[in-house]
Amino acid sequence: MQLTSLASVCEILPGYPFRGKVPEAEGSDIRVVQIKDVSVELGIRWDGCQTTTLTGKKDPGWLRPGDVLFVAKGNRNFAVNVDHSIEQAAIQAVAAPVFYLLRCHAQLLPEYLAWWLNQEPSQRYFEQNAEGSQVKSIRRSVLAETPLALPALDQQAALAALQQNLRQQQQTLQQLISNGVQLQRRIANDFLAAATGDGQLGGTTP
Numbered sequence: 696m697q698l699t700s701l702a703s704v705c706e707i708l709p710g711y712p713f714r715g716k717v718p719e720a721e722g723s724d725i726r727v728v729q730i731k732d733v734s735v736e737l738g739i740r741w742d743g744c745q746t747t748t749l750t751g752k753k754d755p756g757w758l759r760p761g762d763v764l765f766v767a768k769g770n771r772n773f774a775v776n777v778d779h780s781i782e783q784a785a786i787q788a789v790a791a792p793v794f795y796l797l798r799c800h801a802q803l804l805p806e807y808l809a810w811w812l813n814q815e816p817s818q819r820y821f822e823q824n825a826e827g828s829q830v831k832s833i834r835r836s837v838l839a840e841t842p843l844a845l846p847a848l849d850q851q852a853a854l855a856a857l858q859q860n861l862r863q864q865q866q867t868l869q870q871l872i873s874n875g876v877q878l879q880r881r882i883a884n885d886f887l888a889a890a891t892g893d894g895q896l897g898g899t900t901p
Contacts, residue, residue, distance in 0.1 A: 806855030
């Protein structure tokens with residue numbers, strides 16, 4: 696296993712350069728991924744992404760399966776994968792300027808890269824090198840020099856599979872919690888309706 700820098704094994708691209716607020720365009724088939732649309736636990740939620748329009752004729756950097764988005768601004772710098780769900784959603788999408796777009800070379804799996812960037816060694820590196828007093832940010836040059844442990848591809852794949860399994864367990868647990876909360880809410884409302892119907896709301900009827 697070798698230790699290398701991020702820039703030596705992947706391309707680092709900026710997000711789409713929107714000027715000011717991202718314009719909203721109803722009916723457009725173009726979406727923009729913003730910080731509200733991503734999380735380590737759930738990845739990218741395409742159905743919540745804002746529709747927009749783009750200016751200029753230059754290639755905007757369309758997102759594609761295998762890309763990794765890195766959150767470069769904010770108090771939490773983390774990475775998420777662009778997986779094949781973007782094809783299932785049948786959309787075109789770009790990343791907002793808050794992200795860097797990472798495209799891996801052949802010796803690096805994108806799932807492993809996202810996993811590594813979210814682990815303690817990388818997170819500690821980002822904390823030590825972030826700039827800004829209120830809103831933290833990671834410069835491109837800092838990201839480029841991020842230390843990366845590079846195991847063999849089969850080991851990368853095994854870690855990626857473990858991460859996917861853990862994510863599925865987290866999603867299942869969150870769904871169970873949500874179902875439990877909704878059940879309690881229904882029971883409370885049913886109790887209130889029953890008590891009101893029996894004339895018992897607020898105590899015993901005189």
